[in-house]
Each structure stands twice: as structure tokens, then as C-alpha cells.
Amino acid sequence: MHIAEGFLPPLHAALWTALAAPFVAAGVRRANRLAREKPQAKLLLAASGAFAFLLSALKLPSVTGSSSHATGVGLGALLFGPSVMALLGAIVLGFQALLLAHGGLTTLGANVFAMAVVGPWVAFGVARGARWLGAPLAVGAFAAALSGNLATYLTTAGQLALAFPDPASGVAGSWLKFAAVFAPTQLPLAVIEGLLTVTIVNFLREYSGDELRALELWPESPAVEAR
Amino acid sequence: MKGRGVGWLVLALLVALGSALLGGLREGAQFAGSDVRAMAVVNAVQPDYRPWTGLLWQPPPEIASGLFALQAALGAGVLGYYLGFKRGQARRRRERADDGD
Numbered sequence: 001m002h003i004a005e006g007f008l009p010p011l012h013a014a015l016w017t018a019l020a021a022p023f024v025a026a027g028v029r030r031a032n033r034l035a036r037e038k039p040q041a042k043l044l045l046a047a048s049g050a051f052a053f054l055l056s057a058l059k060l061p062s063v064t065g066s067s068s069h070a071t072g073v074g075l076g077a078l079l080f081g082p083s084v085m086a087l088l089g090a091i092v093l094g095f096q097a098l099l100l101a102h103g104g105l106t107t108l109g110a111n112v113f114a115m116a117v118v119g120p121w122v123a124f125g126v127a128r129g130a131r132w133l134g135a136p137l138a139v140g141a142f143a144a145a146l147s148g149n150l151a152t153y154l155t156t157a158g159q160l161a162l163a164f165p166d167p168a169s170g171v172a173g174s175w176l177k178f179a180a181v182f183a184p185t186q187l188p189l190a191v192i193e194g195l196l197t198v199t200i201v202n203f204l205r206e207y208s209g210d211e212l213r214a215l216e217l218w219p220e221s222p223a224v225e226a227r
Numbered sequence: 228m229k230g231r232g233v234g235w236l237v238l239a240l241l242v243a244l245g246s247a248l249l250g251g252l253r254e255g256a257q258f259a260g261s262d263v264r265a266m267a268v269v270n271a272v273q274p275d276y277r278p279w280t281g282l283l284w285q286p287p288p289e290i291a292s293g294l295f296a297l298q299a300a301l302g303a304g305v306l307g308y309y310l311g312f313k314r315g316q317a318r319r320r321r322e323r324a325d326d327g328d
Binding site: 001002003004005006007009010043044046047049050051052053054055056057058059060061062063064065066067068095096098099100101102104105106153156157160164165166167174177178181182185186188189191192195196198199202203206207208 | 235236238239242243245246247249250251253255256257258259260261262264265266268269271272273276278279280281282283284285286291294295296298299301302303304305306308309310312313314316317
């Protein structure tokens, strides 16, 4: 989902940057408040950022014969809510734009909006929905991470479609073209991200009951209470 | 619980392996990045579009792989530190509880 440097017209680049900036600012505020009010969760916040750092560094081969990568932002959204992930995701994408020639500074706003805003919010919403439906935690975590990953890439397809509408079929036709590039490649990777997220969530349930309680996550979950 | 934790991880590895093998069977599979392919679609939809700005700095290929490794290492390092720390904490707590009996 890294739109390469210069691949959004200036107006689009500026608009996406303006849209993403307030989310990142809110993420900074939220991270500061978390550190102040729940200092015991600081290390877990760092670990969630590290998870995104690790997963987004690994380009994985996919069934389509091309490669792409997981985003890793679903886990943090699940644990801390979506807003703090705007900051963590922006750090990951900033690192990649500056040092890895992956993405770019003019497209950073658009990329942050896709991976660090839409992805975490979708993941968070799906996790909430799964809980409301009474699904087991592992199922909720899996579905959240998977849909956050896919939503990120579909958003990128939308951003590209708005900037480059198809001369014949318009924005919608263009979106289908970009989504057709991303979605089939992304699907197995989203499944992998979901499974890895469940692995970490299971570990947390076993060993990090204190932090989970401090975050008031799944307060009714007996597995957390039993620890 | 412990067994189940490893089970999910193994399943993730199997999906990754299967996906890579199936992908490799495709004709001319080079595992090009989907980002790169999407930028090619930009050129197909609007052939006269030219990126209006380039990268500030691009690492030489040999260095880039090192920086990618650095990103993964930082992530895995911090994550591993956390996981090990929590496990040690839980064991200490259990041992202290045993001593108390």
C-alpha cells in the first residue's frame, strides 16, 4: 500500500496529508495520556509498535506470484484503540519513506491515512462487532487483523482511483483495476497477519493479565479474569 | 495454552509456505511487489502521468537490504524483549507463590 513518491498529484498529496495529520496529532495525545495514566501498559504499547515494525518489514510472497506485506496495525488497535495506531503507523511509514525508498514524503499522508487510520479503525470496529456477537476472543482478533489489512489496501486502491480515474469507466472502474492488483495478493497475507495477531493475543491472555485489566479490555472475558 | 500458541504460529507458517509455493508455480512469477504493480497500473490508466517529485534519498541496493533487516530486527528485538520479560515475570510470581505456601 505504499504509494511511491510523486505518484499522487500535488493537490491529492496535500489533501491526504491534511486529512491524516489530525489523526496523528490525536495519536500523540492518546499515547501521552496512556503513558501518564497507565504506565504499566507502556511496554505493551512499545511491543505493539514493534509488531507493526516487524510485519511491515517482511515482504511475503503470495499466491498471485507477486509479493506484498502485512501491516501489523490490527494488534495495537485491538489493545489500545485505533487512535494511538495513527502515531505508531506514521513512525513505521516515515522510517520506510526516509530510509528504505518505500513510499515517499509527498505520499506519506495518503499512506498514513490508509495504513494507520483506516486499517486500525476497521480492525477496531470488527473486534468490537465480534465481541458484541459473542465470538471468542481469538476469532475476533483474527477477523480484526485480517479486515484491517484488507481495508488498508482497498483504501490505497481508492486513493489511486481518485487521482487516476479511468478515461472510460471513471473512478469506480479505476478502483476495480487497482483493487484487482492488491486484493488477491493481499488475501493470504491478511490471513497470516490474522494468525500472528491471534498468537500474540493468546500470549497476552496467558501472561499479561495485569496490562489487559489496566486497559479495561474485554472486562467480561473469563480467561482474563482467571489469571 | 502453550501448545495452542505454537499451533497458531505453525499454521501461519504453513499458510505462508503454501502461498509462496502456489505463487512460485505461476508462470513468470517474480514476486514483484504489488506496490510496483499498482504504479504500473497508474501508467496504464494515465500514460502521460509523470511523478512530479523524486525520492530525497535512495539507499544503494546492498544497503537497502541491511536497512530492511534493521527494521525487522528492531521490531523483533523489542517484541521479543517484551515476551521474554512477561514470561519471566509470570514465573517469578509463581515461584514466590510457591515459597509462600
